Amino acid sequence: MERIYMDHAATTPMDKRVAEAMTPIFTEVFGNPSSVHAFGRLARQYLDSARRTLARSIQAREKEMIFTSGGTEADNLAIIGTAMANRDKGNHIITTMQEHHAVLDAVQYLEEQGFHVTYLPVNETGIVSVDKLKEALTDETIVVSVMYVNNETGVIQPIEAIGSLLKDHQAMFHTDAVQAFGLLDIDVNREGIDMLSASAHKINGPNGIGVLYAGDDIAMASMQFGGEQERKRRPGTENIPAAVGFKRALELAMEYKLVRNDVYEQYKQTFLEALANHNIRYYVNGDAEQTVPSIVNISFPGTNVETLLTNFDLDGVAASSGSACTAGSVEPSHVLAAMFGRGDERITNSIRFSFGAFNTIDNVSEAADRVAEIIKRLTNERRQET
Known part of the structure; x- marks a missing residue:
């Protein structure tokens, strides 16, 4: 059967062409990308190339892409990191009742830290109301997180309308785009997206690597400590083979x-x-x-x-x-x-x-x-x- x-x-499943792109990296590109010698510089070239490819796919800039261990970490860093760094501006978070648990558990943690969270309802078709979001906004709102595509129903949310609503508001707009990345056309500038999470294993890439797009002007507290990698936002030696695999998976996703x-x-x-x-x-x-x-x-x-x-x-x-x-x-x-x-x-x-x-x-x-x-x-x- x-x-x-x-x-x-x-x-x-990982695309064979992704595996083929990753295989030589495991043995031939072993330098630490933070090192200044030739081995490190070679690793840095591969890492920077992957970062550029991911950035271009959503019309972002290379330095705005932060490699993570996956979509969950990207969601956590975006929501918790941004909330903690902007607490002087307010303590109100807005999300929806149908978010992935990587978002829901993150905002629940923030509630335990004294933040106030509004959970927006959705209608029977699974779509959040932009009007209800507008009503929920206050001068204290600092983060709004609405997923791009729901992982259970596949419903696409009105992301551009939300981005437009928040254009002149202090709140940072985050979207979990794990189910949209590589499948839909995304332009973070046109859609007013401040932060976006994605993961390689949803587009026939390797497990264990994701990315967070975060606008260059966003204040974000690191949730890990011990190095200055990823512009001090996500310390730790980068996973070069996985980054190469992510790049190749995205190239194939965009091509087809x-x-x-x-x-x-x-x-x-x-x-x-x-x-x-x-x-x-x-x-x-x-x-x-x-x-x-x-x-x-x-x-x-x-x-x-x-x-x-x-x-x-x-x-x-x-x-x-x-x-x-x-x-x-x-x-x-x-x-x-x-x-x-x-x-x-x-x-x-x-x-x-x-x-x-x-x-x-x-x-x-x-x-x-x-x-x-x-x-x-x-x-x-x-x-x-x-």
Whole structure:
């Protein structure tokens, strides 16, 4: 039985071309990029080249890109670091109820440190209201964090409208763009983004490396100590092989972006049409017109997440109930709870399917057939029990 991977929003397989770019770096470029000798200068060249590539992809400047260990650290540094450095200007943070836990846990920590946090609601389509954000702003607001693309539903937030709203406000605008980076066109200047988080392993790059874009004028306290790397914002010897891999993964993502978006949209429509052809009752969660093509979140009435995921895995289909960081838990999705309310059955019967490099039109169709058979069996069993 072929195992079919449909959880690319959690992590993606490394592209062989990325691995090929990284392999010689492990043994041939071993100098410390902070060293002034030839070995260090060579390592610095590779690091600077990767930094330039990442910066250009979002219309930023090279010196505004800070390498981190991943998206979580980038989120933490942006939110906690900026809040701590700007506490003299206010103590109010604004975010949304459907953020990734890397953001939610960071602002919860700030609450424990005496900051005041406003959690904005989202509507049933998963979109935050710019008007409600405007109402929540105060003279004390110093950080606003709204994710670019939701990791569970794929819904795209009104980032440019938020950036425009905050243009003349002291608050720094951060966006977790982990699910958007390399897939959507991003211009931090046009969209008014002050800080942006991204991660290599979401675009077929290596695990363990991310990046934080932070405007040159942003005051940010370091959360680590022991060196002056990354302009003193993130000390520690940089991971040169991973940086090279991140660069190559992004180059490929940008080169094939339009093609991949078209292909992923085809995968999504093929999957949904196959379910419909099997007469499966389902609902797509989130604004269908405002989502990335690589993610679809589906509610299957009369089922529950734990049973679904177990049966999918037994039948060779890898999917998720939401964030990979809580994939081992069967707790209701906080994202769907924010959209529908905690009493709605959709928060416990919805599955995220996400498409990527491990998929073909044939295995997407095959996965849909397997999912349909499982849904039929489970719903029939439930009817017989009742």
